[in-house]
Amino acid sequence: MTAVSGIEGQVAETTGQLARTRGPFARLARRRPPAWRVLIIVAILAVYLVPLLSSIKFSLIGANGKYDLSNYKAIFESSAVRSSALLSLEIAAIVAAVSVLVMLPTVILVRLRLPKLTFLMEVITILPIVVPPIALLAGLQQMQQTAPLWIVNLVFNHDITALAPFYLIFTLPLMYRSIDTGVRAIDLHTLVDASRSLGAGWASTILRVVLPNVQTAVLGGAFLSIALCLGEVVLASGLDLPRNTFAVEMIQFTQQDNAPGVSVAMTLIAFVFTFLLLFLLTFLVRKRRVRTTGVT
Numbered sequence: 001m002t003a004v005s006g007i008e009g010q011v012a013e014t015t016g017q018l019a020r021t022r023g024p025f026a027r028l029a030r031r032r033p034p035a036w037r038v039l040i041i042v043a044i045l046a047v048y049l050v051p052l053l054s055s056i057k058f059s060l061i062g063a064n065g066k067y068d069l070s071n072y073k074a075i076f077e078s079s080a081v082r083s084s085a086l087l088s089l090e091i092a093a094i095v096a097a098v099s100v101l102v103m104l105p106t107v108i109l110v111r112l113r114l115p116k117l118t119f120l121m122e123v124i125t126i127l128p129i130v131v132p133p134i135a136l137l138a139g140l141q142q143m144q145q146t147a148p149l150w151i152v153n154l155v156f157n158h159d160i161t162a163l164a165p166f167y168l169i170f171t172l173p174l175m176y177r178s179i180d181t182g183v184r185a186i187d188l189h190t191l192v193d194a195s196r197s198l199g200a201g202w203a204s205t206i207l208r209v210v211l212p213n214v215q216t217a218v219l220g221g222a223f224l225s226i227a228l229c230l231g232e233v234v235l236a237s238g239l240d241l242p243r244n245t246f247a248v249e250m251i252q253f254t255q256q257d258n259a260p261g262v263s264v265a266m267t268l269i270a271f272v273f274t275f276l277l278l279f280l281l282t283f284l285v286r287k288r289r290v291r292t293t294g295v296t
Contacts, residue, residue: 059265071265075253081266084249091160091245092229095167096222099175102168104218107179108210111188125176128169133234136166140239159243166235171225178224182217183210223277230270246270 062070075081110117144156156162191213195205211218236245244252250266 055264055268059261059268061261071261072269074262075266075269078253080244081246081249081253084244084246087159087243088230088246091164091167092226094160094164095171095229096225098164098168099171099225100179100218100222103172103175103179103221104211104214105206107176107183108188108192108206111180111183112192121176125172129173133170133232134238136169137235137238140166140235144239156239156241159241159245162239162241163235163245167229167232170232171221171228174224174228175221178217178221179214182214185217186210186213223280226277227274230273 059071060067060069062068106121110121144152147155154161155165188210191209192205195209200209231247232245233247233251236248237251250263250270253262253266
């Protein structure tokens with residue numbers, strides 16, 4: 001037994017020495033990704049970064065052909081651009097808030113009380129994607145010309161009332177599917193029944209029980225709605241409105257200016273703003289996960 005124990009000890013010691021000697025290299029070999037994965041990552045980065053870097057370089061070319069920040073300076077100094085950006089943000093915020101207020105109770109009602117209407121809701125909410133915006137614009141232009149004067153004054157005399165209701169229609173598919181996906185991921189019946197059995201009303205149940213559990217889906221739908229409102233140009237340019245939205249002003253501003261990089265600079269500003277919205281969503285989701293983990 002003593003000889004066997006001694007042999008086992010020597011084997012263990014030798015194995016430990018080999019592990020200590022080759023351990024870092026073995027771990028490095030295990031951590032090294034396959035070559036095809038590296039190639040895929042490099043290709044994806046090239047597809048995204050090369051056009052982006054080229055756009056940044058082109059946006060820095062001023063009217064005199066030199067590299068400077070004159071294009072960005074002209075954009076931020078333009079009062080028309082600032083006014084149009086503020087208008088677009090106001091419309092986007094209103095549309096996102098109303099879309100959440102409309103679609104969240106609707107999805108909850110369909111899932112709890114009217115599951116047979118799920119297919120009908122999916123068909124209705126996909127119509128704004130199937131019907132082109134130009135068709136809606138043609139109808140609105142006809143309405144603007146032939147409707148009674150009080151309807152024209154009520155709807156088309158202000159930019160927000162002329163665009164926000166119809167932008168809301170465009171955002172329904174995004175918001176409905178985002179919230180519906182979030183609601184499907186939770187046990188909605190159990191949460192609602194528990195809240196109602198404890199004496200909470202429907203408003204309290206939706207705001208304090210359901211909404212925190214689908215917060216990520218709601219934020220995702222809201223940010224997608226905001227991005228859609230900021231980039232929509234068909235209705236905003238086709239209707240005769242007192243002010244231009246940011247997308248329309250961006251087109252007109254680039255046509256009036258001779259600097260070749262102004263349009264690209266405005267596009268990059270819109271891109272950065274959208275990226276910050278998505279980054280904010282990621283930050284809020286991560287913060288919520290940390291809080292949830294700390295509570296559990």
